Amino acid sequence: MPKPTPKRAAAKAPATAAAEREPRGARRKRETRARLLEAALRLMARKGMEGVAINEITEAADVGFGSFYNHFESKEAIYEALMDQVFEDFGDALDILVRDIADVAEVIAICVRHTLLRARREPIWGQFLIREGFSARVLERGLGQRLLRDIQKGIAARRFTTKDPLMSFVAVGGTVLAAISAELQFGSAQGPQAAMLAALGVSGEGLAGRAAAAILQTLGLAPKEAEAIARRPLPVVEAGG
Template sequence: MPDATHPRAGRRQTVKAPIEGRKPLAGQSPRLARRRAETRVRLLNAAFELVGEKGMDGVTINEITDAADVGFGSFYNHFDSKEGIFAALVDWLFEKFADTLDQVASGLADPAEVIAVCVRHTLLRACREPVCGQLLIREGLSARALSTGLGQRLLRDAERGMAEKRFVIADELMCVISVIGTVLAGIAAELDLSMSSRRAVSSRKTLTSRAEKFAEGTAAIVLQAFGLPRLEAEKIARRPLAAVPQDAPA
């Protein structure tokens, strides 16, 4: 299905349809199902753009439906609340991003390097796309986030590291929760620092270098939480970082 876009969305990243692959409801015509899917995508695109402009707390349902050119009542055919549409954005954006991280880390044999690469890319994306950082902070420790997407991948990689005797931790779930908290705190700090730096620094190269160092430092702290010695953790966190493939879902 082609991406459904809104005229305002050209200024920002357009969210691709998170409902791709869904089957029409029983008894629903393909044409009606397509129109329903397009409306849902327009609402998601509008919410994504507005969050970038005003922050999540500053966005209202009425603003979302106006930006999507959708009737106010139609919103509730797709989402039960403002929180519901934000949750849908999180589910789709970070499930796709988790798939991308799997692709980037697929050739790495060391579970510690896998964790470091994923942490660094997550922080760098939050710096590059503040809306994604805001959404992850909002949903990062919810039960849903721990059981899907990035949280589930992190638990899987932690279990692999323990099975291979690479990590030394007493309780992988509690360790993963504390690691997620560390990453979310890092994202929050990075977003705040990025805003301050953009006001004070005009060089994009300088901002990128600072963000990369911040991501490396956070990854080193995370690896120490998994039981690695500090010097080894810092060495792994500074290894060359492969770029996200251009055709991967970002």
């Protein structure tokens, strides 16, 4: 009898194969850059860009001080890279997610819900967003810029009854940031604050949808419609977003 043909080894995943082809020096450089960004995120989430020194970042990342400048020209440069990684990439993913949704009210509800859900999954990301949300840079780029854009669209289309885009942005943005803070503190039914909320007769569950509904009402939608939109099935952001 002929011998059975050996089974061919399964093809390696593209990411694994690419990693093996990557030169060792390039891989180390990429990993060092990632450690610097992670350390900067943790520190700046607590103290802001202005309150963090470069040597703090390198010590937290366990990287030599001089190596920092192999990746970033300055503290401002690593902050800009963080903004791209933390907010621009996520904002781009949200833009793709809602590009075929015609109703700007649903667009805002989806984006608000995904933002709060990510803050729950990644508390440091949420803390960084809260800090940056109160900075003068909030309208320059990222999620704040996109929120103002969508509010302006809704006003132009007469979907929202509000007349003042900036004050609507302030009201909605403040609600988002406060809801993220509440999500980080009260979002878990098993968290240490759950008993306190129960004693007060309130619940911290479902904050993402509740925040979206409240925001739509702030923009002029009737409560019933706002709640219906905020309860619609939530499309999924692609991995990495």
